[in-house]
Amino acid sequence: MRRWIARLLVVVACIVAVFGVAYAISPNFRADVAAIRGCEELIGNGPRQIADQRKDRFLGKVRDYTARCRGGERVIAQRETPWVDWSNYWGAGDASTRSWSLLLGHLSRNNRGIDGALTDLEYQRVEMIKFNLFDNYTIQDYVNGRDGVPGRSLKVWAAMRLPPTDPHYKEVGGAGPQLCTGDLIRYRTLSGICNDIKNPLMGSTGTLFARNVQFEETFPQDSATQLIRNRHDGRISLLRPDPQVISRELFTREQSAPAKCKEGTAGGSPADAHCDYVKAPFFNVIAAYWIQFMTHDWFTHLDEGQNDKAIMEVGCKTTRDGSQERPLTPEEIKSLGCRPGDRMDVGLMADTAPPPTFQAGGQTYLTRARKTTRNNNTAWWDASQIYGFSDRSYHRVKRDPSDSARLLLVQLPGHTTEGDKQGYLPTFAPNDPINAQWTGQEAVAFPDNWSIGLSFLHNVFAREHNSFVDEFRRRAKANPDGDSGLRDPAHPDQIIKNKDVTPEELYQAARLVVAAEIAKIHTTEWTTQLLYDEVLYNGMNANWFGLIRDDNLVSRALDKVAVDVKGRSIREADQTLWYSVFASGAGIFGLGSHKYASRPPGFLGLDRNAKDVWDIRNPDHVNGGVNHFGSPFNFPEEFITVYRLHPLMPDLLEFRDVKSPNTVQRDVPVVSTFRGMATQAEHDGGLSNWALTMGRQRLGALTLGNHPQFLQNLPMPRITGSATKQIDIPALDIIRDREHGVPRFNEFRRQYGLKTLTSFDDFIDHKLDPKTDSTELQRERRYVKKMRDIYGTHVCDDSKVITAAQELDGKPITDCLGHPNGSTVDNVEDLDTVVGWLAESTRPHGFAISETQFTVFIINASRRLFSDRFFTSSFRPEFYTSLGVEWVTNNGPTGIMMEQGAPNGHKEVVSPFKRILLRTMPELKDELSGVVNAFDPWARDRGAYYSLEWKPRKGAEADPAFRKQ
Numbered sequence: 001m002r003r004w005i006a007r008l009l010v011v012v013a014c015i016v017a018v019f020g021v022a023y024a025i026s027p028n029f030r031a032d033v034a035a036i037r038g039c040e041e042l043i044g045n046g047p048r049q050i051a052d053q054r055k056d057r058f059l060g061k062v063r064d065y066t067a068r069c070r071g072g073e074r075v076i077a078q079r080e081t082p083w084v085d086w087s088n089y090w091g092a093g094d095a096s097t098r099s100w101s102l103l104l105g106h107l108s109r110n111n112r113g114i115d116g117a118l119t120d121l122e123y124q125r126v127e128m129i130k131f132n133l134f135d136n137y138t139i140q141d142y143v144n145g146r147d148g149v150p151g152r153s154l155k156v157w158a159a160m161r162l163p164p165t166d167p168h169y170k171e172v173g174g175a176g177p178q179l180c181t182g183d184l185i186r187y188r189t190l191s192g193i194c195n196d197i198k199n200p201l202m203g204s205t206g207t208l209f210a211r212n213v214q215f216e217e218t219f220p221q222d223s224a225t226q227l228i229r230n231r232h233d234g235r236i237s238l239l240r241p242d243p244q245v246i247s248r249e250l251f252t253r254e255q256s257a258p259a260k261c262k263e264g265t266a267g268g269s270p271a272d273a274h275c276d277y278v279k280a281p282f283f284n285v286i287a288a289y290w291i292q293f294m295t296h297d298w299f300t301h302l303d304e305g306q307n308d309k310a311i312m313e314v315g316c317k318t319t320r321d322g323s324q325e326r327p328l329t330p331e332e333i334k335s336l337g338c339r340p341g342d343r344m345d346v347g348l349m350a351d352t353a354p355p356p357t358f359q360a361g362g363q364t365y366l367t368r369a370r371k372t373t374r375n376n377n378t379a380w381w382d383a384s385q386i387y388g389f390s391d392r393s394y395h396r397v398k399r400d401p402s403d404s405a406r407l408l409l410v411q412l413p414g415h416t417t418e419g420d421k422q423g424y425l426p427t428f429a430p431n432d433p434i435n436a437q438w439t440g441q442e443a444v445a446f447p448d449n450w451s452i453g454l455s456f457l458h459n460v461f462a463r464e465h466n467s468f469v470d471e472f473r474r475r476a477k478a479n480p481d482g483d484s485g486l487r488d489p490a491h492p493d494q495i496i497k498n499k500d501v502t503p504e505e506l507y508q509a510a511r512l513v514v515a516a517e518i519a520k521i522h523t524t525e526w527t528t529q530l531l532y533d534e535v536l537y538n539g540m541n542a543n544w545f546g547l548i549r550d551d552n553l554v555s556r557a558l559d560k561v562a563v564d565v566k567g568r569s570i571r572e573a574d575q576t577l578w579y580s581v582f583a584s585g586a587g588i589f590g591l592g593s594h595k596y597a598s599r600p601p602g603f604l605g606l607d608r609n610a611k612d613v614w615d616i617r618n619p620d621h622v623n624g625g626v627n628h629f630g631s632p633f634n635f636p637e638e639f640i641t642v643y644r645l646h647p648l649m650p651d652l653l654e655f656r657d658v659k660s661p662n663t664v665q666r667d668v669p670v671v672s673t674f675r676g677m678a679t680q681a682e683h684d685g686g687l688s689n690w691a692l693t694m695g696r697q698r699l700g701a702l703t704l705g706n707h708p709q710f711l712q713n714l715p716m717p718r719i720t721g722s723a724t725k726q727i728d729i730p731a732l733d734i735i736r737d738r739e740h741g742v743p744r745f746n747e748f749r750r751q752y753g754l755k756t757l758t759s760f761d762d763f764i765d766h767k768l769d770p771k772t773d774s775t776e777l778q779r780e781r782r783y784v785k786k787m788r789d790i791y792g793t794h795v796c797d798d799s800k801v802i803t804a805a806q807e808l809d810g811k812p813i814t815d816c817l818g819h820p821n822g823s824t825v826d827n828v829e830d831l832d833t834v835v836g837w838l839a840e841s842t843r844p845h846g847f848a849i850s851e852t853q854f855t856v857f858i859i860n861a862s863r864r865l866f867s868d869r870f871f872t873s874s875f876r877p878e879f880y881t882s883l884g885v886e887w888v889t890n891n892g893p894t895g896i897m898m899e900q901g902a903p904n905g906h907k908e909v910v911s912p913f914k915r916i917l918l919r920t921m922p923e924l925k926d927e928l929s930g931v932v933n934a935f936d937p938w939a940r941d942r943g944a945y946y947s948l949e950w951k952p953r954k955g956a957e958a959d960p961a962f963r964k965q
């Protein structure tokens with residue numbers, strides 16, 4: 001016995017000695033001990049409280065010891081910048097940010113970094129749920145609460161009732177309590193009503209956009225408050241600073257050979273045509289068009305492609321000498337290349353009269369933003385761009401006369417691939433309800449700004465719709481008496497057999513399936529490539545599948561706690577903070593779609609064999625999984641701002657043929673694939689060749705100096721009052737945001753709980769070594785100077801407080817932004833939001849977007865799922881069919897398939913988009929065999945852990961894209 005004790009002591013002594021030596025000689029080891037001490041302090045102090053007041057928000061900046069625990073000194077070194085801390089945590093970047101560690105598992109450095117980053121993101125989401133929801137209809141209820149229920153816990157609003165003018169008014173209950181039933185709850189309705197069965201109007205076509213910023217801060221150019229006057233001092237207006245000057249100075253893509261680009265119009269042989277653009281190495285052109293495809297599902301300010309009838313000037317008029325504004329000289333106009341003769345139609349507005357106010361808690365509030373605009377699309381993620389959002393748009397959708405469950409696809413002569421046999425969308429017929437400029441395009445519900453990528457994606461999803469219908473028909477033929485899973489709420493006890501499913505029922509189920517597939521692709525595939533790092537891989541997958549990825553007792557319990565406990569409580573913290581936290585564990589998708597009978601003593605009353613008692617007759621089962629956090633769902637105006645992603649577009653597309661994927665056959669100007677020309681190009685090139693073309697090419701990086709030349713010179717023949725019949729779309733992006741009253745960049749950030757910038761120099765990436773004077777550093781300095789020239793500087797007055805949303809070191813933020821009184825400061829408060837987020841060069845690893853844009857997505861991308869019954873409690877066979885649920889869950893009809901190996905350390909299922917591409921274009925099998933994420937350039941070697949390197953995968957070495965940069 002004594003011998004054993006002696007041996008044990010020797011072993012312990014050896015371990016202590018080894019650790020002691022390691023501590024003495026290894027800085028890494030010592031740093032780890034310091035970091036672990038940080039963790040001890042973090043644990044000792046407990047979690048940070050969610051702020052009570054807007055001005056006390058966490059700003060993405062953690063305490064020193066937390067920073068040390070999660071990323072060591074690297075995080076500390078960047079603490080003084082305005083940018084979020086988590087991007088410097090261990091494991092949050094590429095392989096170089098992964099680190100050896102004393103501790104293992106979730107205590108290891110890398111996992112402390114990743115888990116810590118996810119915690120920060122959850123804090124941001126919860127704070128935004130608390131501080132950033134402003135609905136133009138219901139703010140009074142939100143602030144005051146109703147009948148003893150606090151505002152954030154309210155779930156039903158009078159303003160979300162259908163008005164008497166709605167054709168379904170009587171059906172939902174007329175003047176009495178309104179509840180959607182019967183046919184209105186079976187499918188996604190055309191106008192988007194009855195998604196929330198207790199709030200029929202919510203998210204429907206023509207309802208007002210919401211806001212994520214306090215109404216008082218909207219329309220800063222109107223100088224309506226003292227804070228705004230202090231902030232901008234009358235310097236800004238619709239055309240000040242001049243939008244075309246901003247476009248030409250800050251957005252123009254520099255060209256090494258302008259004669260080969262010809263403002264984006266030069267096409268033909270790659271030897272003759274060339275346009276430079278800054279490329280994002282890890283994101284392809286399909287991803288660019290994908291997001292245009294998405295925006296056409298989610299929102300539009302235009303009504304049937306029309307703005308207001310009035311015409312306006314769009315700049316190219318003024319510039320600034322120091323603090324003085326003056327007209328541009330003819331020479332300056334020439335050298336800038338802008339056009340004073342351009343005209344555009346004014347944006348549509350809804351309410352323009354000053355809003356009424358109300359009092360609460362001794363404070364005066366606006367009942368809505370100073371002006372409002374309408375979302376002329378359904379706000380739901382319902383594939384409305386394909387299937388319609390109004391009667392008129394539905395009349396553009398063509399169904400197959402031989403089986404009206406299918407969409408009409410036609411054979412094109414000479415198109416013979418396996419995919420081609422599935423057909424192409426037909427073009428508009430002469431009597432279709434369209435605008436003249438849409439003539440010749442494919443017939444779809446949302447035809448505006450038609451592009452080659454939209455044509456591609458609409459064709460792919462029309463084929464996917466039909467493959468679902470065909471598979472259903474095949475199974476129904478094999479088993480006609482089988483239970484389809486569908487139920488008619490009017491006859492809930494009646495099984496609908498496969499053979500009895502009507503074409504209309506099948507068409508609508510296919511729409512549900514296609515919309516859910518799109519949402520799944522966007523959440524788990526597009527976004528994880530847009531934000532290409534381990535943190536967001538985990539975060540986005542958690543949004544869909546939950547942190548607990550399996551359907552087990554723990555995930556069922558979390559679902560139950562979120563929906564049945566927190567979701568039913570009237571405490572605000574339960575409805576917001578705790579709901580969001582528990583939903584992250586269970587996954588938002590499918591929340592509340594099962595109701596397991598409690599049979600104690602199972603886990604939290606759950607039992608592995610418990611029966612699912614979800615019942616279509618129970619409105620609280622049908623609707624129970626949604627949570628609007630006290631504010632009816634619609635997109636906020638600020639969301640559109642961060643989707644003004646025009647730099648994603650290259651000027652030229654490198655056209656390839658599947659037969660010879662490593663060869664670029666010709667360069668095709670994007671502008672020659674606009675509107676009806678897109679359809680022609682799609683037909684000429686063939687769907688799978690366009691897939692390959694866009695799949696291999698990198699998209700444009702979202703940065704200054706990278707807007708497509710063709711969009712600055714876009715033909716706009718319909719504008720009658722225009723001398724040029726052209727428009728600078730990037731300049732228009734600036735004008736539209738100003739028309740919509742989006743706060744300027746710094747206040748925008750403060751409103752979202754991000755730190756204030758104190759000068760244009762804050763845009764320079766602090767990680768770049770100032771001594772090396774690299775090309776990138778020179779570029780960033782050049783743009784800082786240009787911003788200063790355009791937006792100007794002023795002598796500051798420290799007595800003027802400029803915001804109520806944030807403080808600086810415990811004091812009000814003033815006109816001096818922390819600089820001494822009377823010093824010259826940048827007019828950084830005037831910076832347009834789009835310019836600001838494009839200028840952000842400090843970004844988390846693998847982020848194609850900036851942290852400001854991303855913050856807007858955190859809240860709105862989550863809400864888009866949280867609020868939609870068909871993605872939560874109504875994700876059920878009763879609506880989708882059993883095949884539909886299986887299809888969405890397994891990414892198709894043939895079960896889950898697995899990728900080989902473990903990309904980025906994960907076992908991966910073959911992704912939904914890749915499965916769809918393979919189903920709709922089987923001829924891409926070889927090309928896609930090595931592709932894990934179809935939004936990553938198809939010929940790129942993904943390398944090790946989240947590499948952004950641009951090098952070819954095996955077999956693509958000859959691809960010229962890897963030769964020229």
Ligand code: HEM
Binds near residue numbers: 288289450452640
């Ligand atoms: C061929 C490519 C494209 C062309 C020709 C194009 C053209 C246009 C035009 C003409 C407008 C309308 C401006 C107005 O009157 O307000 C617009 C708006 C917009 N575009 Fe694009 N665009 C293209 C690609 C994209 C892409 C890839 C995105 C990515 C998200 C995008 C996002 C937007 C957004 C968010 C708006 C504002 C819509 C609204 O106000 O509701 N566009 N675009």
